[in-house]
Amino acid sequence: RHIIVFISGNGSNLQAIIDAIQSGTLECKIDLVVSNKQSAYGLTRAEKAGIPTLVFPLKPYKDAGKTRIEYDVDLANKVREYNPDLIVLAGWMLVLSKEFIEHFNDNIINLHPALPDQFDGVNAIERAYEAFKKGEITKTGVMVHKVIPEVDKGVPLMVEEVPIFESDTLESLEERIHSAEHRTTPQNTNHPLEMDPLGFSIDERDSKNEE
Numbered sequence: 001r002h003i004i005v006f007i008s009g010n011g012s013n014l015q016a017i018i019d020a021i022q023s024g025t026l027e028c029k030i031d032l033v034v035s036n037k038q039s040a041y042g043l044t045r046a047e048k049a050g051i052p053t054l055v056f057p058l059k060p061y062k063d064a065g066k067t068r069i070e071y072d073v074d075l076a077n078k079v080r081e082y083n084p085d086l087i088v089l090a091g092w093m094l095v096l097s098k099e100f101i102e103h104f105n106d107n108i109i110n111l112h113p114a115l116p117d118q119f120d121g122v123n124a125i126e127r128a129y130e131a132f133k134k135g136e137i138t139k140t141g142v143m144v145h146k147v148i149p150e151v152d153k154g155v156p157l158m159v160e161e162v163p164i165f166e167s168d169t170l171e172s173l174e175e176r177i178h179s180a181e182h183r184t185t186p187q188n189t190n191h192p193l194e195m196d197p198l199g200f201s202i203d204e205r206d207s208k209n210e211e
C-alpha cells in the first residue's frame with residue numbers, strides 16, 4: 001500500500017505513521033509528504049525519515065488571481081504521478097475541492113480532533129474545553145473520516161472518545177487528544193477503506209487557515 005500524507009504543521013501524526021512503519025506494525029510506504037506551508041516542521045520529520053517532500057503553497061495562486069480549483073487541479077496532477085492507494089490528511093488545513101477528491105476516487109481520509117458533528121473547523125480542542133467548562137459536554141474525542149465532496153456527508157472510519165476531567169487544563173486535554181490521535185491514526189492508515197462506516201456525519205475541516 002502506497003500512501004501520501006498531507007500536512008500543514010507539526011506533523012506529529014505523520015511521525016506516528018512513520019514510527020508505526022519503522023517498527024513493523026504498519027505495512028505501507030509513504031511515497032510523498034505534501035505541505036502547503038514551507039515552515040511546517042513535519043517536512044523536517046519527513047526528510048529525517050528519507051521521505052520525498054513537496055511544498056505547495058496556496059499564496060502564489062491567490063497573488064496571481066487564480067482560483068482554489070486551479071490550485072487543487074495542479075496539486076492533483078503532481079500527486080497523481082505517485083499513483084497513491086491512499087491520501088492521508090494529517091493536519092492538512094485546506095479544504096480540498098470536489099475536483100481533487102474525485103480525482104482520487106475518494107481514497108482520502110482526514111483526521112479531526114473532535115467527535116462527529118461537534119466542533120468542526122479550527123480550534124476544536126479549545127472549543128470542546130470551553131464547552132466542558134460551561135457544563136455543555138462531558139467528553140470529546142478524535143475521529144478519522146473518509147473525505148468526500150459533500151463536506152458534511154462523509155462517514156467516520158474510526159471514532160474514539162476522550163474523557164475531560166475537572167482537573168484538566170487546556171494543555172492536558174490537548175495532550176490526551178493528541179495521544180489518542182497518535183495511537184489511532186496509524187491503525188486507520190492500514191485498512192481504513194475496508195472498515196465499516198459508523199454512520200455519523202462528518203465535521204467540516206478548517207477552511208480558514210489558508211496560506
Ligand code: GRF
Binds near residue numbers: 009010042
Ligand atoms: C491534529 O490535532 C489533527 O487532528 C488536526 O491538526 C492536528 C495536526 O497535528 N487536524 P500534527 O501536525 O499531526 O502534529
